[in-house]
Amino acid sequence: MKSLWFxxxxxVGLSSGCAGESRDLSPPSASSSMDLxxxxxxxxxxxxxxxxxxxxxxxxxxLFQGLRGADIASSxxxxxxxxxxxxPVSLTAKYDLSHKHNAFLVEYDAGRMDGWSFEPSSDGCGxxxxxxxAYGYVPSPENRPYMMMARQYAFADRMFQSNQGPSYPxxxxxxxxxxxxxPESSLEVSSNPEGTGFHGAGxxxxxxxxxxxxLIDARGFQRESVFPxxxxxVLSDLVETKGLTWxxxxxxxxxxxxxxxxxxxxxxxxxxxxNVVTPPDTxxxxxxxGDLANVVWVMPRGHDSxxxxxxxxxxxxxxxxxxxxxxxxxxxxxxxxxVAWDDWGGWFDHVKPPLLNSYEFGFRVPLIVISPxxxxxxxxxxxxxxxxxxxxTEENFGLGSLGTTDESSDNLRDCFDFKQSPRTFQRIPAPPxxxxxxxxxxxxxx
Numbered sequence: 001m002k003s004l005w006f007x008x009x010x011x012v013g014l015s016s017g018c019a020g021e022s023r024d025l026s027p028p029s030a031s032s033s034m035d036l037x038x039x040x041x042x043x044x045x046x047x048x049x050x051x052x053x054x055x056x057x058x059x060x061x062x063l064f065q066g067l068r069g070a071d072i073a074s075s076x077x078x079x080x081x082x083x084x085x086x087x088p089v090s091l092t093a094k095y096d097l098s099h100k101h102n103a104f105l106v107e108y109d110a111g112r113m114d115g116w117s118f119e120p121s122s123d124g125c126g127x128x129x130x131x132x133x134a135y136g137y138v139p140s141p142e143n144r145p146y147m148m149m150a151r152q153y154a155f156a157d158r159m160f161q162s163n164q165g166p167s168y169p170x171x172x173x174x175x176x177x178x179x180x181x182x183p184e185s186s187l188e189v190s191s192n193p194e195g196t197g198f199h200g201a202g203x204x205x206x207x208x209x210x211x212x213x214x215l216i217d218a219r220g221f222q223r224e225s226v227f228p229x230x231x232x233x234v235l236s237d238l239v240e241t242k243g244l245t246w247x248x249x250x251x252x253x254x255x256x257x258x259x260x261x262x263x264x265x266x267x268x269x270x271x272x273x274x275n276v277v278t279p280p281d282t283x284x285x286x287x288x289x290g291d292l293a294n295v296v297w298v299m300p301r302g303h304d305s306x307x308x309x310x311x312x313x314x315x316x317x318x319x320x321x322x323x324x325x326x327x328x329x330x331x332x333x334x335x336x337x338x339v340a341w342d343d344w345g346g347w348f349d350h351v352k353p354p355l356l357n358s359y360e361f362g363f364r365v366p367l368i369v370i371s372p373x374x375x376x377x378x379x380x381x382x383x384x385x386x387x388x389x390x391x392x393t394e395e396n397f398g399l400g401s402l403g404t405t406d407e408s409s410d411n412l413r414d415c416f417d418f419k420q421s422p423r424t425f426q427r428i429p430a431p432p433x434x435x436x437x438x439x440x441x442x443x444x445x446x
Contacts, residue, residue, distance in 0.1 A: 048334040050393045051326060053298045053319055054174055056305040057099065057345025060157055060366050065137040067150055069379040070157040073350035076135055078117040089136030095124030096309030097134055097346025101165040101190050104362060116348045122309055135348045145316035145430040154369040154378040154415035160353050161343050161362035162386040162405055168192040168203045170342040171260040173386045175234045177404030181215055182232040188359050190216035192257055193228045204255040204262030205229035220358035231265040235390055236272065238399035245293040249280045251301045258299045281435045287325045295393055298322060308345050320430035323370055327425035337370040338389050361385055369415040372422030380415050388412050
């Protein structure tokens with residue numbers, strides 16, 4: 001059966017792209033895939049553990065104001081061509097912004113990047129301030145742990161969200177390289193599931209039978225919908241074929257926007273589902289007791305997610321706790337940690353994304369590359385997307401390819417210097433991580 005999944009992925013990736021359009025398969029710029037593979041085959045590639053920490057809903061302009069060497073704007077334009085200065089908005093702010101596909105189209109505004117004044121907002125921003133609600137940045141010292149990670153290691157200022165929509169499809173991309181609704185359809189999932197009557201809870205094979213998720217076609221129309229349970233290839237299939245281990249840490253069992261493997265039928269109803277572990281902070285225990293898998297995805301609790309409107313600001317402490325745990329463990333010298341954010345969350349960003357088709361790419365999201373072999377204080381201006389993380393993992397372990405966005409993505413090679421001796425880890429100062437608070441899903445996508 002797996003061979004059929006891989007064939008289906010190749011057909012989707014090479015012939016249909018996003019529901020009928022061809023993907024951009026031009027060679028990645030600057031990165032040398034052959035050099036990377038050669039290093040792995042000759043035993044010179046030191047990475048044995050890849051840790052993917054996936055946070056929520058931020059852009060570089062919003063979260064990394066003041067990062068030296070990075071392309072960060074302190075103001076933007078509105079629909080009238082007026083300059084709007086970015087203003088400080090706490091991580092604990094009580095309002096959220098829309099990040100549906102339609103919100104992307106409004107903000108992108110045919111490439112003019114001036115539609116953020118029309119951004120829908122939940123209560124908390126204030127009616128009089130709605131035209132500037134999206135033009136916000138996280139003030140220091142709230143983002144200080146993230147800034148320290150970026151300054152000590154590598155930061156990518158051209159990391160684009162693979163999809164132009166919310167959390168549910170974004171989380172499918174980070175495990176599959178796309179969000180195709182296979183086998184029912186080759187079209188891409190474009191939204192969060194609907195039909196449960198409860199915001200943010202849906203998605204997955206455990207969802208109520210009346211739940212549906214919209215699909216997008218090659219012209220950008222969202223006319224079809226399906227039950228959110230699929231059978232497409234995932235990176236864990238390749239990991240297991242190579243005899244390696246994986247785990248996916250998440251909050252709770254069952255359906256959910258941030259529970260990617262619950263939507264993958266052969267994982268959800270097979271023995272591999274034992275690799276889906278809850279709660280997320282179990283990863284700290286596994287690192288401490290020497291039980292870290294080769295490939296790891298780490299999803300946050302709601303209050304540790306950086307999601308707008310949560311009322312909590314636990315994200316920096318949570319991420320620092322995971323990074324510090326790896327840093328002081330036996331795994332540090334052979335690990336690569338990728339800290340990324342799943343979508344832009346409606347927040348302003350000034351860089352126009354390159355469009356591959358009707359649903360790829362979305363706006364920029366931050367990416368921090370942490371490793372004893374990461375270049376110190378390096379800012380990557382190469383084009384990356386979620387498929388880049390998958391491609392790095394595939395080439396590092398010699399896994400082959402899923403045949404999705406990993407085919408056209410770069411491999412993040414420019415962020416590393418494998419000729420340098422492994423750097424000694426320096427602890428990331430942060431407030432103590434406290435695993436409590438509200439764990440309710442937050443992604444309303446109004």
